[in-house]
Amino acid sequence: MTQIFVYVTHKAGVADDIASEYIAATKKIDSAATVTAVVTGSGSDLDKVAESLTSKYGEVIKISNEALAYPNAEVIRKALCNVLDKSAILLAPHDTLGMDLCPGLSIKMDSAFAADVVDFEGVDGGKLKLIRQELGGAVSTHVTCDISNGAVITIRPGAFAPVDGAAGGKVTDKSAQAGDLSAKRRFLEVLQAEMGDVDITKSDVLVSVGRGIQEQENIAIAEELAEAMGAVVSCSRPIVDAKWLEKSRQVGTSGKTVKPKVYMAMGISGSFQHMGGIKGNPYIVAVNKNPKAPIFQVADLGIVTDILEFMPALTEAIKSL
Amino acid sequence: MEILVCVKRVPDTAENEFQLNSAGNDLDRDDLVYSVNEWDNYAVEEAIQIVDNVGGNVTVVTVGDSESEEVLRREMAMGANSGILLSDDAFEGSDGKGIATILKGEVQKGKYDLILTGAQADAAAGQVGGMLAAMLDLPYASLVNKIEIVNDTKIKVGREIEGGNQELNEIELPCVLSIQTGINEPRYVGIRGIRKVAQVEIPVKNAAALGIDPSSVGEAGAKVNRVDYFVPVLGEGAEMLEGSTDEIIAQLIERIKSKGGLA
Numbered sequence: 105m106t107q108i109f110v111y112v113t114h115k116a117g118v119a120d121d122i123a124s125e126y127i128a129a130t131k132k133i134d135s136a137a138t139v140t141a142v143v144t145g146s147g148s149d150l151d152k153v154a155e156s157l158t159s160k161y162g163e164v165i166k167i168s169n170e171a172l173a174y175p176n177a178e179v180i181r182k183a184l185c186n187v188l189d190k191s192a193i194l195l196a197p198h199d200t201l202g203m204d205l206c207p208g209l210s211i212k213m214d215s216a217f218a219a220d221v222v223d224f225e226g227v228d229g230g231k232l233k234l235i236r237q238e239l240g241g242a243v244s245t246h247v248t249c250d251i252s253n254g255a256v257i258t259i260r261p262g263a264f265a266p267v268d269g270a271a272g273g274k275v276t277d278k279s280a281q282a283g284d285l286s287a288k289r290r291f292l293e294v295l296q297a298e299m300g301d302v303d304i305t306k307s308d309v310l311v312s313v314g315r316g317i318q319e320q321e322n323i324a325i326a327e328e329l330a331e332a333m334g335a336v337v338s339c340s341r342p343i344v345d346a347k348w349l350e351k352s353r354q355v356g357t358s359g360k361t362v363k364p365k366v367y368m369a370m371g372i373s374g375s376f377q378h379m380g381g382i383k384g385n386p387y388i389v390a391v392n393k394n395p396k397a398p399i400f401q402v403a404d405l406g407i408v409t410d411i412l413e414f415m416p417a418l419t420e421a422i423k424s425l
Numbered sequence: 426m427e428i429l430v431c432v433k434r435v436p437d438t439a440e441n442e443f444q445l446n447s448a449g450n451d452l453d454r455d456d457l458v459y460s461v462n463e464w465d466n467y468a469v470e471e472a473i474q475i476v477d478n479v480g481g482n483v484t485v486v487t488v489g490d491s492e493s494e495e496v497l498r499r500e501m502a503m504g505a506n507s508g509i510l511l512s513d514d515a516f517e518g519s520d521g522k523g524i525a526t527i528l529k530g531e532v533q534k535g536k537y538d539l540i541l542t543g544a545q546a547d548a549a550a551g552q553v554g555g556m557l558a559a560m561l562d563l564p565y566a567s568l569v570n571k572i573e574i575v576n577d578t579k580i581k582v583g584r585e586i587e588g589g590n591q592e593l594n595e596i597e598l599p600c601v602l603s604i605q606t607g608i609n610e611p612r613y614v615g616i617r618g619i620r621k622v623a624q625v626e627i628p629v630k631n632a633a634a635l636g637i638d639p640s641s642v643g644e645a646g647a648k649v650n651r652v653d654y655f656v657p658v659l660g661e662g663a664e665m666l667e668g669s670t671d672e673i674i675a676q677l678i679e680r681i682k683s684k685g686g687l688a
Contacts, residue, residue: 176594178564200586203544204567207521207555216648217521219550233652238548240438243445243452243654250648288564288597292581297589309686315439333687345607351589359589366686373438387684389677390663396442396656405680406663407673414670421674422687 106134106227109165109188111196112141112157113175117149119156122197122259124266127160129195129259132224133232140165142188144180146173160269166277171285177204178287185212186283191254198258199357206256215254218247222263227251240375241398260376261357300352302336308365309335312355313343314378316371316392316411320348326370329415332422338362340378356381371411374399391415426481426574428472429537430505431528431554432465434489434496435547450653461496464543466503468604470611471572472541473504479574482506484535488516488527497627502618503611513631518644521548525556526642530635532561539580540601544568551603558601566594568605 110126112119123141130139141161143154146168154166167183188194190213196202198220210217218234222244225233230252237244249255304310311330317323323337330337337353344354355362356378363384370391372378379402382388390403393410400406407414436443440458445451472483483505487493490512497508511527519527532540542554544567551567558565570591571583577598584592585605596602632639640646666673681687 177567181559200568200584203551204555204565204584207550207552208559208565211522211525211556211559217552217556218649219521219552236549238654239436239443240549242438242443243656245654246652248650248652288600289566290595292593292595294586295583295591295593297591333681335686341606347610354589357587358585361588366681366684368686387680387686388663389681394442400663400665403663405677406665407677408665409670409673417670418674418677421678425678425687 106137106193108133108137108139109142109192109194110139110161111184111194111202112143112153113197113199113201114143114145114149114153117152119143119153120197120261121266122261123157123160124268125259125261125264126195127267127269128264129224132226132264133193134227138162142167142184142194144168144172144175144183146170154275158271158273158275160271160273162271162273164273164275166275166279167282168277168279169282169285171287172282174291175201176287176289176291177201177208178289179285180205181209181212182285182287183282184209187278187281188213189254190214193251193255194257196256196258198260202258206258210256213254213256215256216249216251218249218255218257221257221259232257237376240373242396262380298350298352300350302353304336304338304353304355305360305362307336307362309333309368310338310355310362310364310366311335311368311370312338312340312372313370313411314340314372315342317343317348318371318412320346322412323348325412325415325419329368329419329422332419333368335368340372340375354381369399369403370415372399373397374402426475426479426538427536428475428481428483428539428541429532429535430465430468430472430483430485430500431540431542431557432469432485432487432496432500433462433543433546434459434487434493435462445654445656449655452654459492461499462543462546464545464604464606465500466611467606467608468541468543469500469503469505470609471604472539473612474609475539475572475574481538484509484537486511486528486531488512488519488524494627498619498622498625499614501622501625502614508625508627510627510629511635512629513639515632515639515643515645518647518650519642520647520649521550521552522556522648523642523646525553525560526646527635527637528553528557529560530637531630532557534635538577538599540599542601542603544603544605554601554603561601564596564600565602566596566600567603569602570605570608572602572608
């Protein structure tokens with residue numbers, strides 16, 4: 105029987121979706137695993153989260169401290185190192201906090217580290233078998249991870265189906281064991297993203313462009329299609345990095361979350377960070393000249409062709425309807 | 426300010442269609458196009474801009490075989506002052522911790538105020554920077570999209586967090602930062618630039634020179650091992666439209682209409 109700890113992130117007193125996704129993930133590691141949730145933070149918000157998690161987990165470890173009020177990875181790492189045994193197996197989300205926290209935590213715990221896991225295939229002889237992706241999702245890999253002296257593992261948010269628990273567990277307060285929480289990195293403030301000229305989250309139809317658009321001048325081709333469809337132009341990350349469109353047009357975990365009826369993915373490869381920003385199960389049309397683009401795995405309708413030729417033809421056809 | 430930037434030679438995702446080899450346990454690497462990891466270019470550009478403003482030197486370092494020299498030269502053509510190649514048969518098969526251990530050996534030989542890595546590379550783990558920082562007991566921030574030098578002992582750092590928001594932190598130097606794409610616009614490197622640095626000597630250091638126990642790195646030291654590659658099946662897959670462009674467009678318009686995408 106494996107003992108697994110899961111680090112539950114939360115906002116404004118509500119646990120993130122990952123809290124329900126850990127249940128399926130830990131069962132795939134060991135169906136008989138004992139799972140303990142760990143939450144850090146401060147004040148009544150933390151109390152609320154810890155209490156809510158007792159419905160899912162048999163034990164919820166709470167570490168409360170004013171220094172943990174904002175999730176500063178350096179401070180959380182110190183607290184977890186002081187509270188958890190070095191041989192612990194700990195899961196965390198592969199999000200901007202998990203990525204900040206976990207690689208360093210694995211060094212301080214002297215544990216194995218695996219990142220962005222999308223599936224587990226059980227433990228065999230002290231080695232956990234898992235699946236992750238490389239090269240922007242173009243290929244997957246089977247990986248073995250020696251967990252015999254502990255492990256820190258981040259899992260991809262959304263990769264494991266949420267499960268409702270029925271645990272009736274208890275909260276254990278380990279705040280007194282958190283130890284010295286001084287840090288060389290101090291949180292100052294969060295700057296909210298700018299709204300931009302167009303609110304892509306309000307549009308029923310998005311014409312979304314990626315690397316396949318090739319040049320800044322070609323954005324106009326997508327704008328013409330969007331206009332013909334009564335849609336709005338959005339984009340994937342590389343287009344914003346190249347400064348061809350405003351950040352407010354970006355769909356993805358580091359951009360906007362959109363819920364259109366129809367999503368036209370034009371020359372977008374379909375990384376999980378991009379797909380993570382598309383909710384509400386829209387009808388996804390993917391046009392890409394690479395037949396192996398990951399987007400074709402998740403789209404509803406696929407067309408293998410060059411968007412620079414296809415979009416003008418589609419625009420003309422729609423205009424002549 | 427002395428800045429070390431850790432870079433990596435990776436298969437270029439924009440230039441390759443990835444196929445498995447005949448045994449099915451690795452990529453077919455014969456015809457792969459390699460380039461410098463995209464995130465690393467932003468890290469090197471940021472380092473050059475900092476040095477342009479406050480003075481100092483930019484050193485680029487990589488762990489790899491002799492072919493990795495080309496990415497060091499490319500970054501030197503961008504403006505990095507020098508390059509170092511860390512290479513040893515014992516380094517092969519290293520996991521993230523192994524790579525961080527090798528880099529730590531080099532960091533301890535020098536005196537760096539700032540150590541930069543890309544936020545992630547081909548394995549998409551985003552692990553080496555955070556591990557290196559923890560090994561050196563230095564502060565760390567990931568996904569950095571803004572750096573402001575306050576003075577010799579501290580900097581202000583912006584991190585990209587969910588929803589496109591930016592988290593601002595104050596961090597003491599020396600520190601390790603992993604750089605997110607979009608922080609700047611990496612400069613173009615032409616053939617002439619590469620030629621200029623073609624003859625510059627790049628020192629090669631092995632495990633002994635770095636004072637690294639070979640059993641702590643490479644396959645021997647790895648707790649995490651890749652077993653094989655496979656092509657993922659994430660969903661049922663899209664229905665593919667084929668035929669002439671006119672036929673495809675006619676079908677597509679019908680579908681979009683039925684899904685409420687066209688009035």
